[in-house]
Amino acid sequence: MELAERMGELTQLRSMLSTCLAGEGGVALVTGAVACGKTSLMHVFARDVKESGALFLHASASRAEQLLPLGVVGQLLHSAPLSASQSQRSTRLIAECVTERPGQGTETLEQQHARVIHEFCTLLLDLTAQGPLVVGIDDVQYADRLSLQFLSSLTRRLAAKPILLVLNEWAVLEPALDSFRAELLSHSHCRRIRLGPLSPAGVAELLADHADTWPSSPPHTACAAISGGNPLLIRALLEDHARVAGRISAKAPAGPVVADAFREAVLVCVHRCGPDVLEGAQGLAVLGDAGTPALLARLLDIEPPQADHVVEVLTMAGLLADGHFRHPAARAAVLDNIAGKDRTRLHRRAAELLYQEGAQATTVAAHLITCNQTDAPWTVPVLREAAEQALLEDQVEQAVKLLKLAQRNCADPRLRAAVTTLLAEVEWRLNPSAAARLLPELITAVRNGLMAADVTAPVGLLLWNGELAHASDALNQLYATVDRSDSQAVTDLHVLRLWAGCSYPELLRRAPEPSGFPHPDDSLSEAATTDMRLRALTAFTTVLRQDNPAEAVTAAEQVLQSCHLGHAVMDPVIPALLALTYADRLDKAAPWCDALLAEARSRHAPAWRAMLAVVRAEIALRQGDPEAAERHARSALGAISDRSWGVGLGAPLGILLQAMTSLGRHAEAEELTRAAPPEVFQTRWGMLYLYARGRYHLAVNRLQAGLSDLTTCGELLAAWDMDLPGFVPWRADAARIQLRLGNVRQARRLAEEQLTRPLTRGSRSHGIALRTLAACSELKQRPHLLRKAAEELQEQGDRLELAETLTDLSEAHYALGESDRARMMARRAWHVATECRTDALRDRLSVCLAEEDTEPLIDTAGVTALSDAERRVATLAAKGHTNREIARKLYITVSTVEQHLTRAYRKLDVRSRVDLPVWLQPSGAATT
Numbered sequence: 001m002e003l004a005e006r007m008g009e010l011t012q013l014r015s016m017l018s019t020c021l022a023g024e025g026g027v028a029l030v031t032g033a034v035a036c037g038k039t040s041l042m043h044v045f046a047r048d049v050k051e052s053g054a055l056f057l058h059a060s061a062s063r064a065e066q067l068l069p070l071g072v073v074g075q076l077l078h079s080a081p082l083s084a085s086q087s088q089r090s091t092r093l094i095a096e097c098v099t100e101r102p103g104q105g106t107e108t109l110e111q112q113h114a115r116v117i118h119e120f121c122t123l124l125l126d127l128t129a130q131g132p133l134v135v136g137i138d139d140v141q142y143a144d145r146l147s148l149q150f151l152s153s154l155t156r157r158l159a160a161k162p163i164l165l166v167l168n169e170w171a172v173l174e175p176a177l178d179s180f181r182a183e184l185l186s187h188s189h190c191r192r193i194r195l196g197p198l199s200p201a202g203v204a205e206l207l208a209d210h211a212d213t214w215p216s217s218p219p220h221t222a223c224a225a226i227s228g229g230n231p232l233l234i235r236a237l238l239e240d241h242a243r244v245a246g247r248i249s250a251k252a253p254a255g256p257v258v259a260d261a262f263r264e265a266v267l268v269c270v271h272r273c274g275p276d277v278l279e280g281a282q283g284l285a286v287l288g289d290a291g292t293p294a295l296l297a298r299l300l301d302i303e304p305p306q307a308d309h310v311v312e313v314l315t316m317a318g319l320l321a322d323g324h325f326r327h328p329a330a331r332a333a334v335l336d337n338i339a340g341k342d343r344t345r346l347h348r349r350a351a352e353l354l355y356q357e358g359a360q361a362t363t364v365a366a367h368l369i370t371c372n373q374t375d376a377p378w379t380v381p382v383l384r385e386a387a388e389q390a391l392l393e394d395q396v397e398q399a400v401k402l403l404k405l406a407q408r409n410c411a412d413p414r415l416r417a418a419v420t421t422l423l424a425e426v427e428w429r430l431n432p433s434a435a436a437r438l439l440p441e442l443i444t445a446v447r448n449g450l451m452a453a454d455v456t457a458p459v460g461l462l463l464w465n466g467e468l469a470h471a472s473d474a475l476n477q478l479y480a481t482v483d484r485s486d487s488q489a490v491t492d493l494h495v496l497r498l499w500a501g502c503s504y505p506e507l508l509r510r511a512p513e514p515s516g517f518p519h520p521d522d523s524l525s526e527a528a529t530t531d532m533r534l535r536a537l538t539a540f541t542t543v544l545r546q547d548n549p550a551e552a553v554t555a556a557e558q559v560l561q562s563c564h565l566g567h568a569v570m571d572p573v574i575p576a577l578l579a580l581t582y583a584d585r586l587d588k589a590a591p592w593c594d595a596l597l598a599e600a601r602s603r604h605a606p607a608w609r610a611m612l613a614v615v616r617a618e619i620a621l622r623q624g625d626p627e628a629a630e631r632h633a634r635s636a637l638g639a640i641s642d643r644s645w646g647v648g649l650g651a652p653l654g655i656l657l658q659a660m661t662s663l664g665r666h667a668e669a670e671e672l673t674r675a676a677p678p679e680v681f682q683t684r685w686g687m688l689y690l691y692a693r694g695r696y697h698l699a700v701n702r703l704q705a706g707l708s709d710l711t712t713c714g715e716l717l718a719a720w721d722m723d724l725p726g727f728v729p730w731r732a733d734a735a736r737i738q739l740r741l742g743n744v745r746q747a748r749r750l751a752e753e754q755l756t757r758p759l760t761r762g763s764r765s766h767g768i769a770l771r772t773l774a775a776c777s778e779l780k781q782r783p784h785l786l787r788k789a790a791e792e793l794q795e796q797g798d799r800l801e802l803a804e805t806l807t808d809l810s811e812a813h814y815a816l817g818e819s820d821r822a823r824m825m826a827r828r829a830w831h832v833a834t835e836c837r838t839d840a841l842r843d844r845l846s847v848c849l850a851e852e853d854t855e856p857l858i859d860t861a862g863v864t865a866l867s868d869a870e871r872r873v874a875t876l877a878a879k880g881h882t883n884r885e886i887a888r889k890l891y892i893t894v895s896t897v898e899q900h901l902t903r904a905y906r907k908l909d910v911r912s913r914v915d916l917p918v919w920l921q922p923s924g925a926a927t928t
Contacts, residue, residue: 023160155184230319277314299353400430433644594616726760795883807825825914
């Protein structure tokens, strides 16, 4: 359809043509936004005029010829059927106007110009002798001054003449047009026709002509929303869609495609509206969502009514809705079209205005980032506030940009130190090695006493990067300069000491707390309940220092329920997780760690993802799942570089080394034994690595090397007051080495020492120690000790240690000549070892299982007497699951599990879960 939704306007023009044909003149002033269809309407109407027999003269004004005197009149007469004398007369009259001065007023004309215009009117009126005359002029707003005066003069003369003037104008800022328009509209024979944007129905009408581009029902509603009903923009959307659909072999995209043609059409619209509207569009594009006519006026230094008119024109053109660009691509097209210097100037001015208006820091900062200038004093605090808001929304890269810009031009030393500290912490979240480049500046800031806030962050970063000497110097400097009445600063220092005591004990020896420094008991009681870092580190310290673990577990869970991952090195989440892990509450630690890992992935926090993966690997190791431990450890090492790990590298390396050893992959483990840098061994993570290396040496029979690593590990832990078997049960492995060396007495002493350590009874480390003690005991005593060890290990969920213990128990029974019990224990050990995928254990068990018969040790009558619930619980228990795991799998309480097991023991005539047969589960039953 050539004229979508314009038939009403065409009907009005046809009515005026009929009046003209009847001998009465008139004027039609067709007003509309740029590219709204005025020219198309003129073309269709011109055909009607020619079919009616009337003469049609056409001219088109342009900005380029606006200073050419009588340029529009010349076009009209050039196309008119003039006689030779009339043509010569026309040429002479135009030549007389070459002296037209552009700056001359529009209300008064020189006498010669008035005469020339009168003669031109006479020439045109003479043409009516040949029949009715229709004069069509496009873009009359760009007509030169004398041509406008000619049209005004002609309008005054055509009431009784068969002449129809059809003038198309844009709704643009042309002050010179105001008096001309006012005079036209004052005549009774002048009619104004307004062309508005197409409605959704009109858009659908236009799209119907392009069914080949959108074969399915065209999305006219979406096109109307994007284009504002502007036909030029709609056709551009069609072009973009056709171009993209032609490149895609599959079915064409269902919705509108906004691409190059649309962006070009947007630029055509704003440029054709004139320089004032173009500048206004650029201003609105720079202001974005914050743009208002009042702010636009201030940005461009124009009068408010002019700004209102700019918004009105762009709205009529379909580019704006409610004062803002309808589509991001339209705004981007205008923004990209602004010259570099002008764009910088506009963004800088926009930042100033928005700051004065009290706009949000993120809005102001976006302009500062674009103009890349922060020399005004107010800009640095704004950028810092915007960065903190970006961090809350997990826009970490944006926060880094904002902080780097703030740091670059910050003149205030204290403010720069605060910005640099925050930048280092944020970069640490993304890439700890990138944060290390800021350490020299942070060290200087601490030495100069410039750390008014975040006093401990530089020390934490120094420690993470193994700079123990610099960290101790910085801590001593903080003690000397910090305001002791500042409760937050004192709390931060206490948090730092707790964290260092857990992870970098050497720091406290090098930088002891000065006498008279406020103590937590008398100055931090409130902080102890509100500061999550303090609560988490207190819980972690409690577990490592062998105090009350129940309170620590409760505190750790409260922290995890209250916190999300932050961006600081000393975040409360990790110590809270480790408190649960080292307190043997793996049933609580594992789900929390999994949830936090998912959060770290979704929030693009590589450093946190790496550290959480390490914690998860350690949990898997303690659950007796070396394959999962390997997977998580490798994930941790892949998340960030070895350099980014700093001294924390000892943790993933140690856990991976221990997993490889348990899986019997000794060649891979050997490569890891030389991977840790020396600085690691002054940290908690270094102890994990030393312990793992000692276990590896034991596995490959390098007994002296293993004993050296384990003994060194124990000595350091004792010196740091961290010698807790729940953390590193080094004595059990050292005892096994002593046994292989023939030192039974030393082996027994080490095993008994581990059994008597605080918080050991009823724990995973207690079960490990009982197994070790059994190896040091006489053969007759071993089954009893190993049964107790198996009970505790199964209850704590360490399946690998359980499989080892059951294997030892099977071998003890075999040595005592109890072949039936030996085979039953071997079957159980084989089942658990298969789940753990430990080939070395299965090789040990193959001797006993080679002679296995099919007769059960337990009377089948007892098995058939079990209820379905008792059988399900007993089956899971026989497979090595803890009571908590069974409760979770079967959706029952732990108490119910214990009751079912008690009845199952009685019916099967066994003393404990260690004696349960692995073939309890009926064929095809689902228990997991």
